[in-house]
Amino acid sequence: MHRTPLHTRMSWVAMAAFSTVCLLPAAQANVAEASAPAVREFSAPAPLAQDLRYRMVSPTVRELQIRLRHAKYLATYDAHDKYDGKTRAAVEKFQRDSALPVTGIVNQATWDRLRQQSHEPTQAELGNTDVGPWFTGPKHPAFVMELQSRLKQAGTYSGAIDGELNDATRQAVASYRARIGLPAADVMDERTWARLMPATRNPSYRQLFNAPPQSTATQTLDPRCASGKVVCISKAQKKLSYVVDGDIKFTREARFSRPGWDSPEGDFRIWYMNKDTVSSIFGERTPMPYAIFYHGNVAIHFSDDFADNGYASGSHGCSQIRDYQAAKWLYEQVKVGDRVVVYQ
Secondary structure (H helix, E strand, C coil), rough: CCCCHHHHHCCCHCCCCCCCCCCCCCCCCCCCCCCCCCCCCCCCCCCCCEEEECCCEEEHHHHHHHHHHHCCCCCCCCCCCCCCCCHHHHHHHHHHHHCCCCCEEHHHHHHHHHHHHCCCCCCCHHCCCCCCCCCCCCCCCHHHHHHHHHHHHHHCCCCCCCCCHHHHHHHHHHHHHCCCCCEECCCCCCEEEEEHHCCCCCCCHHHCCCCCCCCCCCCCCCHHHHCCEEEEEECEEEEEEEEEEEEEEEEECCCCCCHHHCCCCCECCCCCCEEEEECCCCCCCCEEEEEEEEEEEEEEEEEHHHHHHHHHHHHHEEEEEEEHHHHHHHHHHHCCCCCCEEEE
16 A cells, blocks of 8 residues: 555564554443443643654653654654654654754753653553554454454464454454453454464455355456456455456455555555455554555555545555455455556
8 A cells, every 4th residue: 555565564473583443342340341432532741851763762762652642743652661763753744844943852942742641651551561453343254253263373362263243253362362361351452463463374265255255346447458367446446356368257346545645546456465464654553454456565555544435545555355254355365576456
């Protein structure tokens, strides 16, 4: 969707080597409530004991990182005390956007401006135990089936792999969180997901489903889609089809760039695939499950925001689909080198 995949992707299996609005389910009586307060006031200016600068180590740097995260300038879910390169880059961008001198040093003026765009950090945020939103919305049965499979491998779930976010699944999430030292909320947020991913195996489509996703939608194909294996994407029709030698295997609704951004057209080749991509370019960590990159940082991927909000928003260039099961199936049909045709 966005800038170079070295910055946008994160494979949890190899995360040591290397970005949505979610509907949160009601918590169970014996599980901690996960939702954040309805309203958090912005902070007022306040004295800064000393300037914060690169390589400094201080508890105030931890607060700085959390405030930068609130203001959508630092896409992290854990904070620490070291003023590192990512923190400095975020400060510089904040200063630039705020018409302040771009020094990378947090002085009183920068601190006051940032406080006015952020909230007082909670103890949970400071201790990296705050409960974030669901990594992928639990209203998608295919995602819940993957989750149940992983939790079963982890030993906290013994029920059916049925895609139902039932009491047993919720309790399994809470139990896994407790095992890794996090509050026992029934939310699979990114901090928890990042620990579960490398400890378990992602089930294949065939292990979860006995047939390809059904398709009743139609799409008028570009002539370039008539031969070979190709993902055919029409911006005007708002459709995406997987086509083999002119035979449409399935079609889904698709969403493209928001105003001010562009979804490029042309005949492309898939150059990179990553099922666990997280975009962090725009100051937030936005999951892009089953990302298929075909033009620089532009990819086909599942979008929770598309599923929740439809065409009210858009991507930064990517071609998005809102059917998690279809995204998983499509990802397993294609490989690097296959064609993607994008046209009006």
